[in-house]
Amino acid sequence: MNLKSVILIILQISLMxxxxxxxxxxxxxxxxxxxxxxxxxxxxxxxxxxxxxxKKRYRPLAEYLxxxxxxxxxxxxxxxxxxxYDEIKNRTIDAAFFGSFNYVLTRARTDIEPIARPVxxxxxxxxxxxxxxxxxxxxxxxxxxxxxKRISLVHEVTTAGYIFPRWYLKxxxxxxxxxxxxxxxxxxxxxxxxxxxxxxxxxxxxxxxLIFKKLLSENPAIRDEIxxxxxxxxxxxxxxxxxxxxxxxxxxxxxKTLLSMHNTDNGRTALAALNAEKFIxxxxxxxxxxxxxxxxxxxxxxxxxxxxxx
Amino acid sequence: xxxxxxLGLGLVLLIFxxxxxxxxxxxxxxxxxQKLINEQDLIIGxxxxxxxxxxxxxxxxxxxxxxxxxxxxxxxxxxxxxxENIDFLSRKYSSHHRDIACMQCHSKIEERLTSxxxxxSEIENHLKQYKQDMSILITTxxxxxxxxxxxxxxEKGNTIIGFLEKIRHAADKMRGEIKNKRNILINRSRxxxxxxxxxxxILSMVIFIVIIRGITGPVNALISGIQKIxxxxxxxxxxxxxxxxxxxxxxxxxxxxxxxSSIMEEKxxxxxxxxxxxxxxxxxxxxxxxxxxxxxxxxxRAETLAAIGTLAAGVSHEISTPLNTILxxxxxxISGLDDSNPIKGDLKVIEQEAVRCKRIVQxxxxxxxxxxxxxxxxxxxxxxxxxxxxxxxxPSMKKIxxxxxxxxNITPVEAxxxxxxxxxxxxxxxxVQAMPEGGELKITTRxxxxxxEVSISDTGTGIPEEERKKIFQPFxxxxxxxxxxxxxxxxxxxxxxxxxxxxxxxxxRGSRFRVFIPVRSSDRxxxxxxxxxxxx
Numbered sequence: 138m139n140l141k142s143v144i145l146i147i148l149q150i151s152l153m154x155x156x157x158x159x160x161x162x163x164x165x166x167x168x169x170x171x172x173x174x175x176x177x178x179x180x181x182x183x184x185x186x187x188x189x190x191x192k193k194r195y196r197p198l199a200e201y202l203x204x205x206x207x208x209x210x211x212x213x214x215x216x217x218x219x220x221x222y223d224e225i226k227n228r229t230i231d232a233a234f235f236g237s238f239n240y241v242l243t244r245a246r247t248d249i250e251p252i253a254r255p256v257x258x259x260x261x262x263x264x265x266x267x268x269x270x271x272x273x274x275x276x277x278x279x280x281x282x283x284x285x286k287r288i289s290l291v292h293e294v295t296t297a298g299y300i301f302p303r304w305y306l307k308x309x310x311x312x313x314x315x316x317x318x319x320x321x322x323x324x325x326x327x328x329x330x331x332x333x334x335x336x337x338x339x340x341x342x343x344x345x346x347l348i349f350k351k352l353l354s355e356n357p358a359i360r361d362e363i364x365x366x367x368x369x370x371x372x373x374x375x376x377x378x379x380x381x382x383x384x385x386x387x388x389x390x391x392x393k394t395l396l397s398m399h400n401t402d403n404g405r406t407a408l409a410a411l412n413a414e415k416f417i418x419x420x421x422x423x424x425x426x427x428x429x430x431x432x433x434x435x436x437x438x439x440x441x442x443x444x445x446x447x
Numbered sequence: 448x449x450x451x452x453x454l455g456l457g458l459v460l461l462i463f464x465x466x467x468x469x470x471x472x473x474x475x476x477x478x479x480x481q482k483l484i485n486e487q488d489l490i491i492g493x494x495x496x497x498x499x500x501x502x503x504x505x506x507x508x509x510x511x512x513x514x515x516x517x518x519x520x521x522x523x524x525x526x527x528x529x530x531e532n533i534d535f536l537s538r539k540y541s542s543h544h545r546d547i548a549c550m551q552c553h554s555k556i557e558e559r560l561t562s563x564x565x566x567x568s569e570i571e572n573h574l575k576q577y578k579q580d581m582s583i584l585i586t587t588x589x590x591x592x593x594x595x596x597x598x599x600x601x602e603k604g605n606t607i608i609g610f611l612e613k614i615r616h617a618a619d620k621m622r623g624e625i626k627n628k629r630n631i632l633i634n635r636s637r638x639x640x641x642x643x644x645x646x647x648x649i650l651s652m653v654i655f656i657v658i659i660r661g662i663t664g665p666v667n668a669l670i671s672g673i674q675k676i677x678x679x680x681x682x683x684x685x686x687x688x689x690x691x692x693x694x695x696x697x698x699x700x701x702x703x704x705x706x707x708s709s710i711m712e713e714k715x716x717x718x719x720x721x722x723x724x725x726x727x728x729x730x731x732x733x734x735x736x737x738x739x740x741x742x743x744x745x746x747x748r749a750e751t752l753a754a755i756g757t758l759a760a761g762v763s764h765e766i767s768t769p770l771n772t773i774l775x776x777x778x779x780x781i782s783g784l785d786d787s788n789p790i791k792g793d794l795k796v797i798e799q800e801a802v803r804c805k806r807i808v809q810x811x812x813x814x815x816x817x818x819x820x821x822x823x824x825x826x827x828x829x830x831x832x833x834x835x836x837x838x839x840x841x842p843s844m845k846k847i848x849x850x851x852x853x854x855x856n857i858t859p860v861e862a863x864x865x866x867x868x869x870x871x872x873x874x875x876x877x878x879v880q881a882m883p884e885g886g887e888l889k890i891t892t893r894x895x896x897x898x899x900e901v902s903i904s905d906t907g908t909g910i911p912e913e914e915r916k917k918i919f920q921p922f923x924x925x926x927x928x929x930x931x932x933x934x935x936x937x938x939x940x941x942x943x944x945x946x947x948x949x950x951x952x953x954x955x956r957g958s959r960f961r962v963f964i965p966v967r968s969s970d971r972x973x974x975x976x977x978x979x980x981x982x983x
Contacts, residue, residue: 187582189530192523216511216519216585292586325586332583338592444588 177209178202178387181224181233185375186328186348188214194410195234201407205394217325218292219444225249225380232379232391237372238296241424241431245438248381250388251421253395254374255413257347262417265346266301266369269331271362274340278366280309287320289330289339293443296427298330300434301369302343307434323444328352335362347374351412372427376419392418451691455658459651466643473636480629487622490539493532494615498608500529504581505604511585512597519585526578533574537567563614570610577603665693669700681708741931742921763808770808774801806836820943824859825867827892827899827964834871835890838879846885853892857899860964866940867964870948873933874903874960880926881907881958898946898966904959910952918950 180199182191195212202210213230215221222243224230232252235243243249256262270276276283291298303314311317322339324330327348334342346368353359377395379388398404399415408414431438507522540563577600584596665687672685681704687697777798784791831853838844878888886906893900910918917923919938924931941948945965952958 184582184586187579188519188523188585189526189578189582192527212520214519214523216517220517322589322592323587324583324589324592326582329583329587332579333592 174203174207174209177211178206178232179211179213179230180377181213181215181221181230183215183218183221183234183236183239183375184326185234185236185345186326186351188216188326190328194412197407197410201398201403202391202394204403205398206390217444218294221294222246228380228382230380231383232377234375235378236295236375237424237427238300238431239294240376240378241428242294242438242441242443243378244421244424249378250381251419252377252379252388252392253416254376254419255408255411256415256417257374258412258414260414262374263371264297264374265371266297266343267346267349267365268302268305268341268343268367269334269349269363269365270341271334271337272364273362276341276366280306280311283341284317285319286340287322287338288318289322289324289333289342291327291330291344292323292325295327295345296372296430297345297369298327298343300427300430300436302367304430304434305367305369331359331363335359341366370426370430373419373423377416378419451658451661455654458654459647462647462650466640466647469643470636470640473632473639476632477629477636480625480632483625484622484629486539487618487625490536491615491618491622493536494611494618497529497532498611498615500525500532501604501608501611504529505601508581508584508600508604512593522581522585526574526581530574530578533567533570537564537571540564540567563617566610566614570607573603573607573610577607661689662693665689665697669693669697672697672700672704676704676707681711738923741924760812763812767805767808767812770801770805774798774805777801803840807840820863820866822861822863825862825864826859827857827867827901828853828855830864830867831871831890831892831901834868834875837868837872838875841879843879843883847879847882848885848887850887850889851891852889854894856894857892858894858966860899860944861967862944862964863940866943870937870940870962871901871903873937874962877933878903878905878907878958878960881905881909886957895963898963901962901964902959903962904957906957909954909956910950910958911954915950915952919948 180195180202182195185191192212192214199210199212202208213224215224215233218236218239221230221233221235221239225233225243226247235249235251240249240251254262274286276286288302290302293299306314306317315321320339322330322333324333327344328351330339330342330344331349331352333339349363349365377391379391395416396418399408408416428438431441504522504525507516507519507525510516511519511522580596580600580603584593584600587593587596668685668687672683675683683704684701685697687694777794781791781794781798784794835849875888875890882888882905889902889904891902891904893902914925918934921932921935923935938948941962941964947963949961949963950958951961
């Protein structure tokens with residue numbers, strides 16, 4: 138081994154050491170600079186299903202909107218369908234994904250504007266209310282078998298989780314909905330309502346078909362345990378509505394962003410979390426059938442009292 | 448030396464590299480353990496956070512149920528954060544399952560992780576149920592359901608809290624163990640590093656000293672050798688056995704010393720020879736100076752002799768007239784007397800002596816005559832006879848026996864008689880002087896190839912070898928009153944006649960001079976009238 142080789146080896150060793158420390162330093166320095174955004178835009182999310190799931194589903198959308206609109210879009214999880222009206226009224230939120238009946242109620246009392254709603258992968262932008270039971274419950278589509286049973290509902294302001302089963306019974310001649318069942322459980326979310334039936338806490342339940350399908354896909358065993366007894370008409374899926382007093386440019390840019398987000402990669406990623414392929418425009422007239430349904434069961438949408446409304 | 452230095456440096460570097468590898472390995476382990484501890488800290492932090500979240504969720508739930516608040520955001524946020532933390536921890540632990548490669552060392556931790564995983568899945572199951580219950584509890588208004596769910600939620604919450612505390616306790620314990628292990632590792636690493644450093648240092652020093660000695664030893668030997676040679680000891684050799692530059696230098700140095708030594712010897716020889724040559728030269732100069740001095744003396748003497756010769760010639764001329772008169776009157780008187788007259792006998796004696804005087808005077812006159820050369824056919828025997836006649840009356844001749852062995856048919860040669868007489872006179876006088884106690888003088892003549900040879904030998908003391916070479920040099924003489932010119936002049940005369948003169952001698956037995964005179968083609972047989980010329 139000559140002098141040169143020895144020096145080379147020493148150099149290599151020291152270079153290796155330097156390279157290691159450089160790499161570590163590089164890792165520390167590495168990081169994305171975040172833009173500082175002015176103002177906050179709060180979107181409320183109903184507990185349509187498990188609140189943790191809801192957060193997970195809507196967070197990518199909030200991030201996408203933040204980046205695109207250059208405003209801090211914040212997700213506010215609501216613990217009840219009933220609180221959305223107060224939130225709008227008190228201006229603690231700027232927008233919310235409204236359930237269809239919730240929209241109808243709120244629209245009747247305060248000024249909100251529907252902007253857009255997601256189209257589920259497969260092209261469906263509506264949903265139906267379903268009434269279901271466990272296969273071994275002995276119940277069937279004959280409502281007489283339902284009498285005196287425990288029913289698991291979602292909330293008084295949900296179409297699928299309250300209005301439809303009530304309307305369904307009314308159509309079958311039952312006026313006193315509350316008395317027809319031994320016990321009415323308001324589980325607060327569609328998945329909880331389904332789970333209550335699945336776990337035997339209730340005999341019959343009513344919920345949104347979309348959530349039922351989602352649970353089926355996550356846990357196919359449910360298909361053998363639950364049987365659907367009735368289905369409602371189609372109503373628009375949860376739509377994003379904004380306070381009408383917001384500036385027009387905000388409303389228009391929000392609408393524009395939502396309607397075009399499927400054209401960008403980031404947009405598609407956010408849509409995928411929602412299990413949606415795009416957003417479409419929603420108009421107030423699409424809820425007319427629902428208004429009719431509410432009228433059929435004697436609900437005055439302007440004076441209707443419901444839980445968690447202050 | 449360069450190779451030694453590189454080898455030494457390489458070894459030292461190798462030691463340090465090995466030490467560095469050991470240190471790095473240990474540091475890696477420490478870092479790895481520290482990472483685990485950090486992770487444990489993070490996890491424990493998470494447990495605390497989760498405990499707070501779960502308790503916060505419980506509190507929020509109570510607040511909601513008691514109707515203090517309808518806000519469920521905080522509640523949901525607590526649970527969501529709790530959920531995220533559970534996810535994070537599960538992932539962390541599952542990543543550990545992959546990370547831990549050395550199952551042997553971490554088998555206990557592994558076991559614990561496995562049991563922790565079970566607890567996590569328990570918590571997750573409980574949480575799932577808890578979330579479901581809580582959601583219904585929040586949204587429902589069914590009193591009986593609320594009661595059941597409130598109880599269930601409280602129980603589940605407490606169970607989850609119980610689990611969390613259990614896990615936290617386990618994590619605390621694990622962290623403690625890992626910390627202990629890390630501390631042990633740190634201590635071990637410290638010792639290893641110290642030993643590696645000390646060993647590295649000592650080995651480096653040893654190598655350094657060995658190398659320095661390996662370099663300075665031969666260098667010192669070399670310096671010592673150089674100093675000794677500087678002091679003049681050329682026999683000095685440097686003892687370096689290394690095969691490096693120093694060895695090469697020492698070899699070159701030794702070779703240089705050898706050459707230097709031989710050059711010095713050669714120089715000494717040359718100096719010796721020079722000294723001898725110098726001595727010889729000095730001797731020669733001394734001899735030459737002595738010879739010059741003698742020559743000078745002889746020149747003075749020669750001049751004196753020449754003057755005496757002139758005087759002798761004058762005196763001889765003056766004496767010859769009265770002598771002739773005496774002889775004439777004596778002969779006249781004799782002729783007038785009878786043989787019976789007793790005076791006649793006396794007169795005869797007078798006549799004889801007068802004739803002898805006349806010859807002597809004539810000889811002197813001849814000798815003193817100018818050296819004008821007059822060559823003519825000469826009978827060598829006659830010349831020798833006349834020369835002997837001149838000498839017969841010398842007292843020194845009385846003890847000498849003269850032997851003549853002359854060839855009567857000797858070929859006459861073209862020569863200057865007087866000069867030849869002078870030559871023979873000189874040789875004979877020398878021979879006589881070499882025999883002070885008497886002896887035999889032998890005169891021989893004979894014809895030889897293309898000339899005649901005259902040999903004059905004596906039975907005297909002989910001439911030493913060294914003197915023999917010098918006797919023909921001018922002014923060289925061994926006699927007290929000699930001029931040193933006799934033989935020199937003789938040599939010159941013979942050479943002028945185209946002849947040669949040789950000398951042979953033997954110490955204690957005598958010497959022999961041989962004179963060769965060439966016979967020219969024009970030389971004719973001897974004319975007696977010429978050869979019997981009177982002295983005058």
